[in-house]
Amino acid sequence: MNRMKAGPRPQRIGIRDVALHAGVSVGSASRVVNGAANVADDLRERVQSAISELGYRPNHVARSLRLQASRTIGCMLTDVTNPLYGKLFHALEDRLRAAGYVVLLANSLNSVERELEILSTFASRGMDGVIIAPGNERDAAVLQAVRSLDVPAVILDRDMAPERDHVLYDHVPGMRAVTAHLAGLGHRHVALVVSRALGRPMRRRIEGFRSGLAAQGLRADDALIVEMPSAMSSSFDAVSRLLARRPRPTALIVLGTNLLTDALNAIAVHGLRIPDDVSLVSLGDPDFARSYTPPITTLRVDVQQAAERVVSLLLDRVAHGERGPGRSVKVVPELIVRDSCAAPPRAERARARTRAAKPPVTARR
């Protein structure tokens, strides 16, 4: 009667087939599959051989329906194309997979519409939990959607809903460490290049930059804070303009992996050496920051640690029945000091032209 047009699929094997083949009831077969305690040895063996003979695989969808749990975690990030998010997804996937969960990834691209759609997808697909970093943390509809999620959620690097769990990167002390490092070296003209100041992360970093400078008795020069129009645009020109200023900034902080390559290029084109002519600190620690000549000092958030925190918070609720109020854990970025920062040049008045004649980059130490 209910036969959908003679499926060409060669009759998926169900637990019912296993039971039949082993000459037991489906209940017993199920108990074996799930490793229940009360099973006689011979029955277990018969079922197990039936399973391998028939090549039976439990149907996860049916199980999910029955159990009201899918062992799936939804993960909404801005864009895995960004290496930082790519690595994070990776770390999350590793840990969750080890715990028996599968991760459903969705790129929100910072689009409100898309974020709503994704959140809705997560809801109707019965995720056991979600990990999200909404680009539009301030949007009322997104906020509403997040708050009305009926599964455990961990919010990453956004400050949205106090009743939920959060993992927050502690940008302010992070940036303070950078400014302290630079100020300690003697820098007084420090420039900052950021991708876009929307959103908590950039706001906090700029805040940390200002307060860090203030703590050193310096004042942030607004003209030295450059914000890129979009995450996609090249920062080459912006950095170039910065380097053309007089007095030239003696140190540059570049907040974004994409920005770093452009900045390095701009510095080279201006014939400047790192760190002799200009000091440089980057965010995010891409692999080549380590292998660059000279190795670049970076402010790094430990992705592994962040993933660890996120997963632990989430599984507390998903798997261990935690019921408490929203918790918030901070991950402090660490300053990895390498060779791209030094004292500012004595003669800031010297002309760039003169320098262009020197070897382009300092030698590997």
Add this chain to the structure above:
Amino acid sequence: MNRMKAGPRPQRIGIRDVALHAGVSVGSASRVVNGAANVADDLRERVQSAISELGYRPNHVARSLRLQASRTIGCMLTDVTNPLYGKLFHALEDRLRAAGYVVLLANSLNSVERELEILSTFASRGMDGVIIAPGNERDAAVLQAVRSLDVPAVILDRDMAPERDHVLYDHVPGMRAVTAHLAGLGHRHVALVVSRALGRPMRRRIEGFRSGLAAQGLRADDALIVEMPSAMSSSFDAVSRLLARRPRPTALIVLGTNLLTDALNAIAVHGLRIPDDVSLVSLGDPDFARSYTPPITTLRVDVQQAAERVVSLLLDRVAHGERGPGRSVKVVPELIVRDSCAAPPRAERARARTRAAKPPVTARR
């Protein structure tokens, strides 16, 4: 009876509740939800308002079980951390989402064990189709797992099972275009840096390199083909060694995004200018290749096009009932000529030291 310990979840709303609330049968409610034809207007309206009043959301798991289809596509790639795969996933997700599918991403990390596990997960989770690029194309177990998948599959840039659909990057002509370009400029000492030669892609590229050179009447010098031990290791030293050879190679082909940054760095450290002293071609066209000074000539596979092909092949089977034999479509990489290649320096005998005194990089054109 079957009440799982008084779920704290506030009684998920089902279609049954909607029907009750609207005073109709579940069947009718279902018809409205699915936009069936035979529904009276007033009934439809009543159901619709019940839906929004109750905030009903169809349970996708139940629907999947009933329909024997999950509207989910499994996607197994080596590692989204690699920008090429990141972009690809992105493009795939866009298209599939538009078609009403959700993508389940899994990073295989080239581990056999993991690939088998992922494939198995895909199978038991009832994917409607899968897109895979197994790192271990030659492994018997992986091969077996791929061939015995009982859902439509598209295999990406691997040549595995003729009965399945494939999208293959046409590396040989791609590399030929590169060598032709370089040879046309007059280069005779062309070096190649590859990340690892395992796997079809690199094998084919090297093959294309050799045959391309041969077609120009040149012979590939094996000493100029450098293979990195792993995708993760820095190629700085390898490139450095290459540049220290005499006669120095006049052109460098770098097959990997990670390798490019290291190569640029090594070239700069040697005090060499691009393209005056050494020409450079890269693979994969990362964003900064365009914004670099000088802009880097790259061999690019059009990710959008590849994704388009993959999705179209897959949906033919998943959604349009295609039953035919395995199809294979090729995507030809295109050479994007920018400013990083020029004729080899006349005086190859001149010393690097001399050159180091010149400005480090050519000006932006």
Add this chain to the structure above:
DNA sequence: GTGAAAGCGCTAACAT
């Protein structure tokens, strides 16, 4: 320890 049967939420056949 094992079997029988209910039912997770939904759709589609069938009956009206």
Add this chain to the structure above:
DNA sequence: ATGTTAGCGCTTTCAC
């Protein structure tokens, strides 16, 4: 056009 109902594959109570 609408209602009734079987059953997707599985787990788990309940009775033995």
